[in-house]
Amino acid sequence: MAGAIPDLHAEVRTGTGKGAARQARRDGKVPGIVFGGDAEPLPINLPFNALLKSLKAGRFKSTLFNLKVDGQEDVRVICRDVQRDVVKDLPTHVDFMRLRRTSRINLYIHVNFDNQDTCPGLKKGGVLTIVRPEVELEVLAGDIPDHITIDLSNAQIGDVLHISDVTLPAGAKPTIDRDFVIANISAPSGLRSEENEADGEEAAE
Numbered sequence: 318m319a320g321a322i323p324d325l326h327a328e329v330r331t332g333t334g335k336g337a338a339r340q341a342r343r344d345g346k347v348p349g350i351v352f353g354g355d356a357e358p359l360p361i362n363l364p365f366n367a368l369l370k371s372l373k374a375g376r377f378k379s380t381l382f383n384l385k386v387d388g389q390e391d392v393r394v395i396c397r398d399v400q401r402d403v404v405k406d407l408p409t410h411v412d413f414m415r416l417r418r419t420s421r422i423n424l425y426i427h428v429n430f431d432n433q434d435t436c437p438g439l440k441k442g443g444v445l446t447i448v449r450p451e452v453e454l455e456v457l458a459g460d461i462p463d464h465i466t467i468d469l470s471n472a473q474i475g476d477v478l479h480i481s482d483v484t485l486p487a488g489a490k491p492t493i494d495r496d497f498v499i500a501n502i503s504a505p506s507g508l509r510s511e512e513n514e515a516d517g518e519e520a521a522e
Contacts, residue, residue, distance in 0.1 A: 325382040330360040347408050354415035418459025425451040427464040436469035438502040443474040447500045453492045462486040477501045
């Protein structure tokens with residue numbers, strides 16, 4: 318089940334060339350272009366403040382957006398480039414690519430940890446340390462999972478949870494080609510201190 322895809326509002330940019338782009342920036346907007354798919358490239362303007370907020374939120378280039386342009390059908394897009402002012406580091410132009418439902422894209426997907434209340438390791442005082450709260454997956458644009466799940470019902474203290482412990486949705490695969498760590502269940506700090514002290518005593522002997 319696909320999660321909520323954030324809306325990105327824009328308007329059609331009238332006129333072409335540097336003059337129209339400069340006018341857009343004077344009006345507090347950022348010029349952009351939407352390309353790909355079965356349609357002609359569409360020049361657009363985006364509200365500067367809304368775009369800057371999205372950029373500051375992070376992972377702008379790996380977020381799927383629902384582009385809403387007056388007079389146009391909504392379309393799913395992903396950012397392919399953000400040009401910035403070399404001095405102020407503010408966006409001056411954005412390129413978006415239209416996506417078909419069958420397009421494969423890389424997105425960060427949230428990780429849920431189920432059955433924490435019944436997890437044996439946590440009930441014994443262990444601590445869940447999350448290394449990757451999100452995992453980058455290659456997914457179909459038309460079938461984006463809202464999250465992936467790790468079941469903690471049998472996890473013990475000392476267990477390390479890898480991507481191989483996750484049942485991925487059909488059509489999804491990790492972008493990293495190794496069995497990376499997502500989380501682990503470590504011993505409580507008091508127990509770790511005791512173990513360290515014991516190790517020190519053994520070494521002294």
